[in-house]
Amino acid sequence: MAEASASALRVEHISKNYGAVTALRDVSLGVKYGEALGLIGDNGAGKSTLIKIMTGYTAPTSGAIYVNEEQKHLHSVNYARSLGIETVYQDLAMISELSVFHNMFLKRELLIPRTPFLDNHRMKREAQEFLLTLGVKLPSVDVEVSKLSGGQRQAVAIARALFMNAKILLLDEPLAAMGAREGAAILELINNLKKKNVAIIMIGHNYAQVLEVCDRINLLQRGVITYDKIVSSNSMDELNDIIIREYRIDQKQAESSAAADGANIVH
């Protein structure tokens, strides 16, 4: 049993380059059991890249990863999963041509005992029951995922991640395609998971939603963490201030470069 202050998942000095592009620069963060960390930042800031490193999908260029305070080399998604890490990817990782229940059981299929054959009956039944307990409404677990709406697809992706009793849950914009009611249901679900001592990292662009469930917020800007605070009543104002300040800086830069262009033209 890990001590109360110890991290469930922690990364230190993580950098990631894609060729000439630096997606992450010396990023360190961690999350404890029973805690939800909100990760926010502009498009292209490096949030998804960080998630993919923590789930064993991509290797960092440098830096260390600790699970239960033990350094781990997450060489594969399967290995990360064996450590209790489950992920909802931004692209959902759904196979359109496969049925809902096959997608839910992908890479953890149930087989008919002592045979290599898929136990479709049991998978179908268990998927159906589980989706019902989550309150996810679908025409049937038999339909191809290509025939689901964007929000339904997202619900199935979340259900899949929850299905295996994850100890550490990574959510990359889990509510992006959700209606208000469905989104609220998922937020409630996340709050319940926290009570069950699951460690959660959630990426989101909707600050209200992120602040509703997260205990701490990290802001990632151009590959660097620039803000790390416990959520409080004035978090929303602080974040808004940062965004407005950023926007002003961007505008000034745009103006000055436009001015420089103008000067060039005069010359």
Added chain:
Amino acid sequence: MSQSNTSQSQITSLRRQLTQNPVSQFFLKQREASIAIIGILLILYFETQTSVFLSRYNIINLFQFTAETAIIAAGEVMLLILGEIDLSVGNVYALAPFIMYFTVQDHFPIIVGILAGLLVSAFIGFLNGVVTVVLGIPSFITTLGSLYIINGLTLTISNGFPELTPGTGQIVNIMGGGSYSEMIWAVIVVFVLQFVLSRTRWGMYTFATGGNIIGAKEVGINTSLIKIGNFVIVAFLGGLSGILASFRISSIDPLAGGSTIMFSAIAGAVIGGTALNGGVGTVIGSLIGVIVLSIIKDGFTLLGISAFTFDLILGISILVAMLLNVRLQMLRKAGN
């Protein structure tokens, strides 16, 4: 304007009628069924026109012609679902019996020769897969290269001359010599592979890799292994088919198979409902597709249509079948 609107809505309602009618629902769901019906209609047509189409002799002939291609098509379906292709399989078909022949020349029993032929075939598939996956070369290019290499190899070791197939007794009958043995092999291969495809992890991962390779990797599927494995399967089946053929005709021809049988297999798979861009396909469908192609070929031959016209009509039939397939897929999507 309003006129085009009404015709638009008429089309929409027609489409809805088409897709919601239980009969067409059945055909949309069971793509194989529509191709099978076409096959049966063709048989009836050729039987009334020639009256020998359903004779025992012709049926055996048809079986043998179908079986070798169907065995290859079954493997090719696995690759097509992955969005990959093996152009070299027809040349493995020619090489494998020579490997068998030379093994027997070295005083090994025929069964060892057969196994050696199959092993070499599988190894070629392995190389095709590794080059495609590890070096990231499109399989169209990889296997186009190996097509020539394997052909060159076969011609070199055989000096370009045919040989008599070795072996006597029961094994010859089992391995393609008996009238129905090739068809029995084909049916076994098709049913086993269809089962693998629809009822095992391997099949599920094949669909997943072909449908969304990034998603498949994200859930932890070893997509490289799935791809290489399926390259091995198709090449192995190419070798098996070639060995069966060598026992059937009692000789081994360095120019047998090649691109002709490979393209027939791919055409059969596509006619049977497999999409060339991956994600969908059935092995049973490919068998039916190959049977339909064989019926057309055989029927035309019996009708005495010249070989020149024959390719023309065959090409058009393939195009029509593929178009039909694409339309059916669109209807299936709209049907939801």
